Amino acid sequence: MNRVKTRRSFWRIAAALLVVGLLTGAVIAEAQNDKKKKKKNDTSAADTGRSIIPLSDEQRIDYMISEVLGAWQVGDTQHMHKNYADDVSVVNGGWAAPIIGWGNYEMLFKQQRAAMQQVRLDRSNTYIKVNGATAWACYQWEFSAVVNGTPSAARGQTTYVLVKKDSVWLIAHDHTSVVQSTQQPATDRPAGAATPAKPGS
DSSP states (O other): OOOHHHHHHHHHHHHHHHHHHHHHHHHHHHHHHHHHHHHHHHHHHHHHHHOOOOHHOOOOOHHHHHHHHHHHTTHHHHHHHHTTEEEEEESSSSSSSOOESHHHHHHHHHHHHHTEEEEEEEEEEEEEEEEEEEEEEEEEEEEEETTTTTEEEEEEEEEEEEEEEEEEEEEEEEEEEEESSSSSOOOGGTTTTTOOOOOOO
16 A cells, blocks of 8 residues: 555656746747847848947938948949939939939949049038928048059049938938049040049039
8 A cells, every 4th residue: 555655646746847847948948039039030130230329310321321432432332332222323423324223323323433542531611401302411521542553533422313212321322523633634645535433423
């Protein structure tokens, strides 16, 4: 009789320990899942570039222009493209027809950029106006570089028309005017010579 009671007690204790073990395992597994989810959420927030302090549309556009001009200086068209609409229209500083579409613009930009070294581009007097899902920005710029082995410099102004798509601002139209060349007057340029590629286009 005592053996039967002992066996029953043993099996009750074993069953209780098994239940406790399963519950403890479930709690630990849930805690680990929560930790993984939190880490994944933290990583995805960091990957999307969301800042802790939300920026106004004007501040986001200003930052985006800085990114575009930084990528422009180093010739990184892939980084530039993320800020341009695929159907962008670009008016350059020279006497030429507008460039329509990112693919056409990228091809011409790469051709001009290949001839440049020691590129420097400074932006000043930026004005940004947001109106719903559209905006415009204008700024002055000073450019200097060695172009085809010759020091070159120019000053000008750029205006962007921007559209907001899926909460991201994209340049839909880019218009640049060269105001003053400090190196070579326009009359001394060979026929068909391009104005030095300008900021943003």
